[in-house]
Amino acid sequence: MNKIIVGISDQKLCKSPDVLVTYALGSCVGICMIDKVLGIAAHIMLPDSSAIPNDKNKFKFADTGIQLLYESMIKNGAAASRITAKIAGGANMFATTTPAMSIGDRNVEATKKALAKLGVPIIASDTGLNYGRTVSFNASDGSLEIMSSLKGNKTI
Numbered sequence: 001m002n003k004i005i006v007g008i009s010d011q012k013l014c015k016s017p018d019v020l021v022t023y024a025l026g027s028c029v030g031i032c033m034i035d036k037v038l039g040i041a042a043h044i045m046l047p048d049s050s051a052i053p054n055d056k057n058k059f060k061f062a063d064t065g066i067q068l069l070y071e072s073m074i075k076n077g078a079a080a081s082r083i084t085a086k087i088a089g090g091a092n093m094f095a096t097t098t099p100a101m102s103i104g105d106r107n108v109e110a111t112k113k114a115l116a117k118l119g120v121p122i123i124a125s126d127t128g129l130n131y132g133r134t135v136s137f138n139a140s141d142g143s144l145e146i147m148s149s150l151k152g153n154k155t156i
Helices: 062-075 103-118
Strands: 003-005 011-015 019-025 029-034 038-044 084-089 122-127 133-138 144-148 152-155
Touching (some): 003 011, 011 019, 011 062, 019 029, 019 038, 029 103, 038 062, 038 103, 084 103, 084 133, 084 144, 103 122, 122 144
Parallel strands (some): 084 122
Antiparallel strands (some): 011 038, 019 133, 029 038, 029 084, 144 152
16 A cells, blocks of 8 residues: 655545545645545645636646546546545635635535536535644545544544
Protein backbone atom coordinates (compact mmCIF):
# COMPACT_ATOMS: atom_id res chain seq x y z
CA MET A 1 0.00 0.00 0.00
CA ASN A 2 1.24 3.45 -0.93
CA LYS A 3 0.09 6.58 0.86
CA ILE A 4 -0.35 9.27 -1.81
CA ILE A 5 -0.60 12.88 -0.66
CA VAL A 6 -3.16 15.08 -2.42
CA GLY A 7 -2.06 18.68 -1.97
CA ILE A 8 -3.84 21.99 -2.28
CA SER A 9 -5.51 22.36 -5.70
CA ASP A 10 -4.30 18.90 -6.67
CA GLN A 11 -5.70 15.61 -7.92
CA LYS A 12 -4.36 12.09 -7.84
CA LEU A 13 -5.51 8.85 -9.37
CA CYS A 14 -4.77 5.57 -7.65
CA LYS A 15 -5.76 1.93 -7.62
CA SER A 16 -6.16 -0.56 -4.80
CA PRO A 17 -4.44 -0.97 -2.36
CA ASP A 18 -3.30 2.69 -2.34
CA VAL A 19 -4.62 5.35 0.03
CA LEU A 20 -5.04 9.03 -0.83
CA VAL A 21 -4.50 11.54 2.00
CA THR A 22 -5.32 15.24 2.22
CA TYR A 23 -4.21 17.12 5.32
CA ALA A 24 -5.90 20.02 7.08
CA LEU A 25 -9.01 20.68 5.01
CA GLY A 26 -10.57 23.92 6.23
CA SER A 27 -12.92 25.66 3.82
CA CYS A 28 -11.55 23.50 1.01
CA VAL A 29 -13.41 20.34 0.01
CA GLY A 30 -11.88 16.92 -0.56
CA ILE A 31 -13.71 15.00 -3.28
CA CYS A 32 -13.20 11.24 -3.52
CA MET A 33 -14.71 9.29 -6.38
CA ILE A 34 -14.60 5.55 -6.91
CA ASP A 35 -16.04 2.98 -9.30
CA LYS A 36 -14.80 -0.22 -7.54
CA VAL A 37 -11.85 -0.31 -9.93
CA LEU A 38 -10.29 3.15 -9.50
CA GLY A 39 -10.18 5.75 -6.74
CA ILE A 40 -9.49 9.42 -7.21
CA ALA A 41 -9.43 12.46 -4.98
CA ALA A 42 -9.09 16.21 -5.28
CA HIS A 43 -8.72 19.20 -3.02
CA ILE A 44 -10.56 22.27 -4.28
CA MET A 45 -10.10 25.74 -2.84
CA LEU A 46 -12.76 27.85 -4.52
CA PRO A 47 -16.25 27.23 -5.88
CA ASP A 48 -16.13 28.96 -9.26
CA SER A 49 -13.37 29.56 -11.81
CA SER A 50 -15.14 32.57 -13.36
CA ALA A 51 -13.68 34.85 -10.67
CA ILE A 52 -10.14 34.01 -11.86
CA PRO A 53 -10.59 32.92 -15.50
CA ASN A 54 -6.88 32.91 -16.37
CA ASP A 55 -5.80 30.64 -13.50
CA LYS A 56 -3.94 27.72 -15.03
CA ASN A 57 -4.68 25.30 -12.18
CA LYS A 58 -8.19 24.09 -12.98
CA PHE A 59 -8.15 21.71 -9.99
CA LYS A 60 -8.43 24.73 -7.69
CA PHE A 61 -12.11 25.18 -8.54
CA ALA A 62 -15.16 22.93 -8.11
CA ASP A 63 -16.66 23.77 -11.50
CA THR A 64 -13.56 22.85 -13.51
CA GLY A 65 -11.66 20.46 -11.21
CA ILE A 66 -14.45 17.93 -10.75
CA GLN A 67 -15.01 17.74 -14.51
CA LEU A 68 -11.30 17.05 -15.05
CA LEU A 69 -11.30 14.39 -12.29
CA TYR A 70 -14.25 12.66 -13.92
CA GLU A 71 -12.61 12.75 -17.35
CA SER A 72 -9.38 11.37 -15.87
CA MET A 73 -11.25 8.45 -14.35
CA ILE A 74 -13.02 7.65 -17.62
CA LYS A 75 -9.75 7.82 -19.57
CA ASN A 76 -8.25 5.35 -17.10
CA GLY A 77 -11.01 2.78 -17.48
CA ALA A 78 -13.72 3.81 -15.03
CA ALA A 79 -17.34 3.26 -16.03
CA ALA A 80 -19.47 6.40 -15.65
CA SER A 81 -22.42 4.37 -14.36
CA ARG A 82 -20.38 3.04 -11.40
CA ILE A 83 -18.78 6.27 -10.19
CA THR A 84 -19.86 7.48 -6.76
CA ALA A 85 -18.47 10.23 -4.54
CA LYS A 86 -17.74 11.01 -0.92
CA ILE A 87 -16.92 14.56 0.16
CA ALA A 88 -15.46 16.17 3.28
CA GLY A 89 -14.38 19.64 4.38
CA GLY A 90 -16.07 22.89 3.48
CA ALA A 91 -15.84 24.28 7.01
CA ASN A 92 -16.52 27.89 7.86
CA MET A 93 -13.34 28.55 9.77
CA PHE A 94 -14.10 32.18 10.59
CA ALA A 95 -17.30 33.80 11.79
CA THR A 96 -18.99 35.91 9.12
CA THR A 97 -22.29 37.68 8.76
CA THR A 98 -22.44 37.63 4.95
CA PRO A 99 -23.19 34.46 2.97
CA ALA A 100 -20.76 35.58 0.24
CA MET A 101 -17.92 35.29 2.74
CA SER A 102 -18.85 31.71 3.75
CA ILE A 103 -16.34 30.09 1.40
CA GLY A 104 -16.81 26.65 2.97
CA ASP A 105 -20.56 26.65 2.32
CA ARG A 106 -20.02 27.93 -1.20
CA ASN A 107 -17.41 25.23 -1.90
CA VAL A 108 -19.76 22.48 -0.71
CA GLU A 109 -22.65 23.86 -2.76
CA ALA A 110 -20.47 24.13 -5.89
CA THR A 111 -19.12 20.59 -5.35
CA LYS A 112 -22.62 19.15 -5.08
CA LYS A 113 -23.73 21.05 -8.18
CA ALA A 114 -20.73 19.87 -10.25
CA LEU A 115 -21.19 16.23 -9.20
CA ALA A 116 -24.94 16.37 -9.92
CA LYS A 117 -24.25 17.81 -13.37
CA LEU A 118 -22.12 14.72 -14.11
CA GLY A 119 -24.69 12.35 -12.61
CA VAL A 120 -22.29 11.27 -9.85
CA PRO A 121 -24.18 10.52 -6.63
CA ILE A 122 -22.73 11.61 -3.29
CA ILE A 123 -23.08 8.55 -1.09
CA ALA A 124 -21.53 10.05 2.07
CA SER A 125 -20.35 13.43 3.31
CA ASP A 126 -18.92 15.22 6.31
CA THR A 127 -19.00 18.93 5.54
CA GLY A 128 -19.56 22.33 7.09
CA LEU A 129 -19.42 23.42 10.70
CA ASN A 130 -16.28 25.18 11.95
CA TYR A 131 -13.43 22.70 12.26
CA GLY A 132 -10.70 21.33 10.03
CA ARG A 133 -10.35 17.77 8.85
CA THR A 134 -7.70 15.43 7.49
CA VAL A 135 -9.03 12.74 5.17
CA SER A 136 -7.72 9.36 4.12
CA PHE A 137 -9.42 7.62 1.17
CA ASN A 138 -8.89 3.87 0.78
CA ALA A 139 -9.08 2.81 -2.88
CA SER A 140 -9.55 -0.84 -1.86
CA ASP A 141 -12.99 -0.40 -0.34
CA GLY A 142 -13.89 3.28 -0.87
CA SER A 143 -13.87 4.09 2.83
CA LEU A 144 -13.10 7.68 3.79
CA GLU A 145 -11.55 8.18 7.21
CA ILE A 146 -12.03 11.68 8.62
CA MET A 147 -9.74 12.81 11.41
CA SER A 148 -10.23 15.94 13.50
CA SER A 149 -8.54 17.03 16.70
CA LEU A 150 -11.81 18.69 17.76
CA LYS A 151 -14.31 15.99 16.77
CA GLY A 152 -12.29 12.77 16.79
CA ASN A 153 -12.12 10.21 13.97
CA LYS A 154 -14.83 8.53 11.96
CA THR A 155 -15.15 6.54 8.76
CA ILE A 156 -17.81 7.13 6.13
